Amino acid sequence: MNRKNRTDEFNELFDRYYAKVFRLCRGYFNGNSAVASDAAQEVFLKVWEHSDSFKQESNVSTWIYRIAVNTCLMYLRKASTAREIKTDKFPDLPAETYPAEQEEKLKLMYACIQKLDETGKLIILMMLEGVSYPEIASVVGISEENVRVRIHRIKINLTKCVQHERI
Amino acid sequence: MKEFEDLQNLWNKQTETDVNRSPEEIIKKAEITIKKVRQKHLWTIAVLCTTSAILITYFLWFSIYRLQVFALGLGMMAGVLLLRSAVEWWSHVRMGKINSNLTLLDYTEKMQSFYTWRKKIHFIFTPIIYVLYFSGFVIALPELEPYVSKGMYWYIIISGTLFCVGFAFYIFREAKKEIKTLEFLKGVK
Numbered sequence: 001m002n003r004k005n006r007t008d009e010f011n012e013l014f015d016r017y018y019a020k021v022f023r024l025c026r027g028y029f030n031g032n033s034a035v036a037s038d039a040a041q042e043v044f045l046k047v048w049e050h051s052d053s054f055k056q057e058s059n060v061s062t063w064i065y066r067i068a069v070n071t072c073l074m075y076l077r078k079a080s081t082a083r084e085i086k087t088d089k090f091p092d093l094p095a096e097t098y099p100a101e102q103e104e105k106l107k108l109m110y111a112c113i114q115k116l117d118e119t120g121k122l123i124i125l126m127m128l129e130g131v132s133y134p135e136i137a138s139v140v141g142i143s144e145e146n147v148r149v150r151i152h153r154i155k156i157n158l159t160k161c162v163q164h165e166r167i
Numbered sequence: 168m169k170e171f172e173d174l175q176n177l178w179n180k181q182t183e184t185d186v187n188r189s190p191e192e193i194i195k196k197a198e199i200t201i202k203k204v205r206q207k208h209l210w211t212i213a214v215l216c217t218t219s220a221i222l223i224t225y226f227l228w229f230s231i232y233r234l235q236v237f238a239l240g241l242g243m244m245a246g247v248l249l250l251r252s253a254v255e256w257w258s259h260v261r262m263g264k265i266n267s268n269l270t271l272l273d274y275t276e277k278m279q280s281f282y283t284w285r286k287k288i289h290f291i292f293t294p295i296i297y298v299l300y301f302s303g304f305v306i307a308l309p310e311l312e313p314y315v316s317k318g319m320y321w322y323i324i325i326s327g328t329l330f331c332v333g334f335a336f337y338i339f340r341e342a343k344k345e346i347k348t349l350e351f352l353k354g355v356k
Contacts, residue, residue: 007190007194010190010194011190014190014193015190018188019184022184023181037187037188040188041188041193041196044188044190044193045193045196045197045200046267048193048194048197049197049200049201050267050268054268063268066267066268066269066270066271066274067267067268069271070267070268070269070271070274071267073271073274073275073355074278076351077348077351102177102180105177106177106181109174109177109178117354117355117356118351118354118355119271119272119355119356122271128174128175128178138270139270139271140270140271140272141269141270141271141272141273142272155171156171158171158174159170159171159174162174
């Protein structure tokens with residue numbers, strides 16, 4: 001693949017998936033936009049680096065989500081990042097973007113997501129981003145049936161948590 | 168907020184986007200990173216080769232002057248440091264080979280196996296390296312005494328000991344961090 005084609009393809013992937021990956025990372029990092037931005041950038045650095053080796057074994061969306069979830073998972077292990085997330089329990093979301101009540105609920109939702117186990121967090125974030133169940137199964141490496149069961153449980157727990165503000 | 172659908176709607180209403188990033192900027196950064204990684208690899212190989220060459224030269228030099236014991240001690244110290252550096256370099260290469268587009272569970276398993284291997288290095292290999300390094304130091308030191316001033320001799324003892332302690336502290340901190348990562352990975356199911 002020549003450089004122009006590779007760049008065009010990358011630009012297309014960036015336009016289609018960057019915002020989704022950024023939101024997934026922000027959800028994973030308790031609403032911390034700065035960390036999410038760095039992690040999303042790292043995801044796309046990997047996408048560019050490995051774009052030559054990407055074969056049409058799975059679809060491109062699965063490929064990107066796999067890189068995204070694995071990057072988010074290990075990103076937290078960097079000591080400085082972990083400290084930043086820990087101290088940033090209730091992120092400051094831009095007030096001009098969301099009405100106050102919505103902002104509060106969103107903060108609460110982020111905090112409730114943090115209560116889930118690592119795989120649960122990533123599964124529900126992909127679900128919220130509209131990733132299909134078979135694709136989530138293919139990203140995580142579990143059966144579709146297992147995804148359904150886990151999502152069902154997470155939905156109940158998450159709704160309860162936000163409803164009763166139990167964080 | 169009664170149903171999960173409300174949460175989904177709330178999620179969908181998020182409009183904040185990351186305007187700081189552009190594909191051009193990411194491509195540029197990726198190419199700089201790739202270049203840096205290649206340079207780092209070349210430097211590591213160069214440092215390892217140079218250290219080996221210095222080691223061989225030392226052995227030949229001190230053998231000529233009948234300071235075999237000193238050469239042995241120094242050789243042990245330099246040799247184990249070289250070996251430790253080589254292990255670190257190999258770890259870096261091994262980590263880089265873990266494909267980040269595996270499924271989450273496969274990726275976690277590979278990472279887990281990598282950190283288990285690192286744990287063995289920290290608990291088995293590193294203490295052996297330390298004992299050998301310190302033995303080399305103890306062997307070489309008396310041989311060196313007649314050839315250096317009293318002040319220099321004490322300087323070598325103090326700086327050598329401080330290096331040993333400082334390096335041990337650094338390795339201990341890194342090992343603790345990696346073991347914590349391993350425990351975290353074991354919890355991903």
